[in-house]
Amino acid sequence: MSQDRAKEETPVRLDELDRKILAELQRDASRSLDEIARAVGSSKTPVWNRIRKLKAAGVIRKETVILDPDALGLEACFFVLVRTSEHEAGWQARFLEALRARPEVLEAHRLAGEIDYILKVRVKNARAYDAFYQALISEVKIFNVTALLSMEEIKATTELPL
Structure with a gap:
C-alpha cells in the first residue's frame, strides 16, 4: 500500500x-x-x-480565499443529477476529465443509488447553464441529466466540524 x-x-x-x-x-x-x-x-x-x-501531514491541504459569487455575477447555482448507462473505465475517465476542465463545476460527487453523479455548478444565469450543459453532453454520452436550480443558499461553509 x-x-x-x-x-x-x-x-x-x-x-x-x-x-x-x-x-x-x-x-x-x-x-x-x-x-x-x-x-x-x-x-x-x-x-x-x-x-x-x-x-x-496533509491535514491542511491549501490556503485560499472565498469569493462572493453574487458579487462576481455568478448568481445561479444548479445541482445537476447525472445518470449514465456507461460504466466503463474509459467513459469515466472522459467524464471526469470533462468535469475537471469546466470551471463552472465547483463540486462533483459519485453517488450510490439511482443517481450516478451530482454536480454543483455555478453560472451567471440559465442561459449560461444551458451552454455548460450543451458542452458537457457534446463531450461525453450521458443517459439522463436533471438540473435543480437553488432558489436560496441557506447554509454554505468550508469549515469542517472539529
Missing part, C-alpha cells in the same frame, strides 16, 4: 491545541500568526510549528 493511500485511511491524531488552531484557520487564515496564537491561548512559535506539521 502506498504512503498516500495509508495517509488517506489513517486519520491524524489531533490534540486540543491542534483543533483550536485548525478552527481559527478555518474562520480566517489571513490573520497573523500572533493573532491566531492569541486566540488559541499559546505563543507564536508552537503555533507555527503545529501549522507546519499539520501541513506536512
Whole structure:
C-alpha cells in the first residue's frame, strides 16, 4: 500500500491545541500568526510549528480565499443529477476529465443509488447553464441529466466540524 493511500485511511491524531488552531484557520487564515496564537491561548512559535506539521501531514491541504459569487455575477447555482448507462473505465475517465476542465463545476460527487453523479455548478444565469450543459453532453454520452436550480443558499461553509 502506498504512503498516500495509508495517509488517506489513517486519520491524524489531533490534540486540543491542534483543533483550536485548525478552527481559527478555518474562520480566517489571513490573520497573523500572533493573532491566531492569541486566540488559541499559546505563543507564536508552537503555533507555527503545529501549522507546519499539520501541513506536512496533509491535514491542511491549501490556503485560499472565498469569493462572493453574487458579487462576481455568478448568481445561479444548479445541482445537476447525472445518470449514465456507461460504466466503463474509459467513459469515466472522459467524464471526469470533462468535469475537471469546466470551471463552472465547483463540486462533483459519485453517488450510490439511482443517481450516478451530482454536480454543483455555478453560472451567471440559465442561459449560461444551458451552454455548460450543451458542452458537457457534446463531450461525453450521458443517459439522463436533471438540473435543480437553488432558489436560496441557506447554509454554505468550508469549515469542517472539529
